[in-house]
Each structure stands twice: as structure tokens, then as C-alpha cells.
Amino acid sequence: xxxxGVKGIKVDFFGGDKQETMRLYEDILSDxxxxxxxxxxxxxxxxxxxxxxxxxxxxxEAVLASxxxxxxxxxxxxxxxxxxxxxxxxxxxxxxxxGGVVLNKRYNRTNDGGNYxxxxxxxxxxxxxxxxxxxxxxxxxxxxxxxxxxxxxxxxKQVPTTWDETMFxxxxxxxxxxxxxxxxxxxxxxxxxxxxxPVKLKIxxxxxSGKEVKLYGDRKDGTSYMKxxxxxxxxxxxxxxxxxGGVVLEQ
Numbered sequence: 001x002x003x004x005g006v007k008g009i010k011v012d013f014f015g016g017d018k019q020e021t022m023r024l025y026e027d028i029l030s031d032x033x034x035x036x037x038x039x040x041x042x043x044x045x046x047x048x049x050x051x052x053x054x055x056x057x058x059x060x061e062a063v064l065a066s067x068x069x070x071x072x073x074x075x076x077x078x079x080x081x082x083x084x085x086x087x088x089x090x091x092x093x094x095x096x097x098x099g100g101v102v103l104n105k106r107y108n109r110t111n112d113g114g115n116y117x118x119x120x121x122x123x124x125x126x127x128x129x130x131x132x133x134x135x136x137x138x139x140x141x142x143x144x145x146x147x148x149x150x151x152x153x154x155x156x157k158q159v160p161t162t163w164d165e166t167m168f169x170x171x172x173x174x175x176x177x178x179x180x181x182x183x184x185x186x187x188x189x190x191x192x193x194x195x196x197x198p199v200k201l202k203i204x205x206x207x208x209s210g211k212e213v214k215l216y217g218d219r220k221d222g223t224s225y226m227k228x229x230x231x232x233x234x235x236x237x238x239x240x241x242x243x244x245g246g247v248v249l250e251q
Contacts, residue, residue, distance in 0.1 A: 001035070002036065002037065006037065007038060008037055008038030008039060008040065008056075008058060009032060009037055009038070009039055009040075010039075010040045010041070010042055011039060011040075011041055011042070012041070012042035012043040012061075013042065013044075014041065014043055014044050014045065016045075017045050025044075025050070026050075026053070026054075029050065029053075029054040029056060030054070032056055033054055033055065033056045036056070037056060038056045038057075038058045038135070039054075039056055039057060039058060040058040040060070040097055040135070041059075041061065041062075041097075042060075042065075043061065044061055044062050045060070045062060046090075046093055046094060047059070047060045047062070047093075048094070051094070051095065058095075058097070058134060058135045059095035059133040059134060059135060060094065060096070060097060061096070061097045061098075062090065062094075062096065063086065063090050063096055063098060065097070065098045065099050065100075066098055066099040066100050066102060066139050069102065069107055069115065069117070070107040070108075070114065070115065073115045073116065075115075076107075076116060076117055076118050076119075077118060079117075079118060079119055079244075080118070080119055080123065080193065080194035080243075080244040081174055081194040083119075083130065084171065084172075084173060084174055084176055084192060084193075084194045085173050085174060086098070086130070086131060087130050087131070087171075087177050088171075088173045088177065089173070091130075091132055095132060095134060096131055096132065097133045097135075097137065098127070098131045099138070099139050100124065100127040100128065100131055100138070100139065101124045101125060101127060101128050101136075101138040101139060101140075101156060102117060102124055103121060103124060103140065103141075103144045103147075103148040103152060104117065104139075104141055104143070105117055109141055110141075111141065111143050111147065118244050119244045119245070119246070120218045120222050120223075120242065120244065120245040120246060121149060121152050121218075121224040122217055122218050122224040122245060122247065122248060123192050123218070123244060123245050123246035124152075124246070125152060125155055125156070125159075125246065126190035126191060126192050126246035127190075127192070127246075128155075128156065128159045128190075129159065129179065129190035129248065130179055130191075130192065132163065132166075132181075133161065134161055134162050135161060136159075136161045138156055140156075149224060149226075151216065152224070155216070155248075155250070159188070160181075160183035160184075160186075160188075162183065163181040163182060163183055164182050164183060164184065165181065165182040166179060166180070166182075167179065167181075167182075169189065169191070169203050169204070169205070170191075170201055170203060174194060175194060175199075176191065176192065176193045176194060176195060176199050176241060177191060177192060178191035178201065178203060178241075179191070182207070186250075186251045187205070187207050187249075187251045188248065188249065188250055188251070189203070189205060189208075189247075189248065189249035190246065190247070191239070191246060191247045191248075192241065192246045193241035193242065193243055193244065193245055193246070194244070195243060196243055197243055198240050198241060198242050198243060198245075199240070199241045200238070200239075200240050201238070201239050201240075201241070202236055202237070202238050202239075203237055203239060204235055204236055205231060205237060205249070206235035207235070208231040208237075208249070208251060209231060209233055209234065209235035210230070210231065210232070211230070211231055211251065212229070212230045212231075213228070213229060213230075213231060213250060213251050214226055214227075214228060214248075214249070214250040215227055215229045215239075215247070215248070215249055216246075216247065216248040216249075216250070217239075217240070217241075217245075217246075217247050217248075218241075218242040218245035218247075219242070222242070222245070237249075
């Protein structure tokens with residue numbers, strides 16, 4: 001693989017947390033590291049310190065990830081609820097390789113069949129920030145280059161995957177969640193809403209006081225937009241997150 005130019009591998013599926021299985025994880029990481037190959041695990045247990053032990057460790061799934069959205073409509077019906085749980089529970093423990101930011105309306109390659117996505121485009125963009133993994137795998141299809149909003153594609157080209165600081169802004173597990181993350185000198189704020197009604201919030205973002213930022217949001221009909229807004233000098237901004245929708249602030 002090294003001679004053929006491969007940069008990394010994904011290994012899937014591991015059966016349980018037996019001692020020999022845990023040794024297998026570390027043997028894979030050690031062997032891959034000898035050849036400069038990165039490793040990501042799916043069908044896997046929670047990561048427990050591998051970020052510090054192995055420089056080539058990328059991340060672990062350890063969650064019912066985006067593939068389940070293709071398998072069942074129920075997973076789509078529950079997507080917003082689950083997205084408000086992961087930042088508080090699963091992703092608070094360690095990296096989470098979810099494979100999100102789905103811009104197809106339907107769950108097949110040509111966007112004309114399969115399960116229906118219930119969430120908005122900006123909800124999907126928000127998960128790129130809410131869900132942390134040092135290498136993000138986005139679920140794009142070729143048609144997204146023409147049928148997705150230009151601002152969404154531009155956002156995905158430059159959104160960071162590593163963060164220097166994370167701040168909890170507002171939320172409650174199973175209802176809604178708003179986080180802020182810093183990469184270098186830029187801040188991003190992302191929120192999603194699992195409730196059946198819009199959530200109106202006045203958020204405190206002192207690191208953006210007096211600054212003009214890009215705001216990605218949703219209309220009541222589920223369509224998404226991007227505009228520029230200014231945070232007041234107190235570092236406060238009123239936002240509204242539609243049901244099964246999202247919001248993103250980009251500095």
C-alpha cells in the first residue's frame with residue numbers, strides 16, 4: 001500500500017473489547033505507523049487515548065453513523081435528535097467519525113430514490129463543526145456540485161477539522177445544541193434543533209464582539225441561505241434555528 005501511494009486505511013469491523021481485540025487495534029496502528037499510513041476504525045469501540053499513543057491514529061466511528069441514514073427512514077426521522085445527543089455524550093469522550101454533511105435530498109447516488117432526508121442543508125453544514133474528527137469524511141455525490149447551494153460547497157472546502165478551543169454556548173441533550181470552536185484566529189459557531197418548533201436564542205459570543213460574520217441559516221420552508229450579520233459590542237446575537245434545521249456563524 002505504501003508503494004502504491006496509499007495514505008491511510010479504514011479497518012472495519014471489530015468484535016467486542018476483549019484483550020486480544022484491544023491488542024489488535026494497537027498492532028494495526030503500530031504496523032501502519034511503521035509505513036507512514038494513517039488508520040481509522042469503524043465498527044469499533046470508543047477510543048481510549050490512542051490520539052496520544054499513535055501519531056497516525058485518525059479517528060473511530062463508535063456511533064450509529066451516516067450509513068444508517070441510507071439503511072432506514074427511521075434513522076432519518078431521528079437524525080436531528082441524535083445530532084443533539086452526540087456532542088454531549090459520544091463525541092465528548094473522543095473523536096467521532098460520522099461521515100456526515102449529506103446534501104442529497106434522497107439517499108441514493110442519483111438523488112431520485114431511497115430514504116428522505118428530513119434535515120436542512122445548514123443542519124448538515126453545522127454537523128461539520130458539531131461532530132469532531134481530525135479527518136472528516138463528507139458524504140458527497142457528484143450531483144451535489146450542481147444541485148447543492150454554492151455557499152454549501154464553498155463552506156465544505158475550507159471548514160477546519162482540528163480545533164484549538166471548544167466552548168459550549170447553549171443547549172440541552174435531545175433538544176438543541178450550540179457550540180463554538182476556534183481554529184487559529186477564526187471562530188465558528190454551530191447549532192442544530194431537534195424540537196418540533198423553532199428555537200429563538202440570544203447567544204453570547206464575546207470572541208466575536210463587534211465583528212461582521214457569515215450567518216448560514218434556514219427559512220421556514222426548509223430552504224437555506226447565507227448572509228452577513230454583525231455581532232453587537234456586547235458579544236450578543238439573536239438567532240433562530242428552525243425545526244430540524246441548523247445555524248452556522250463563520251468569522
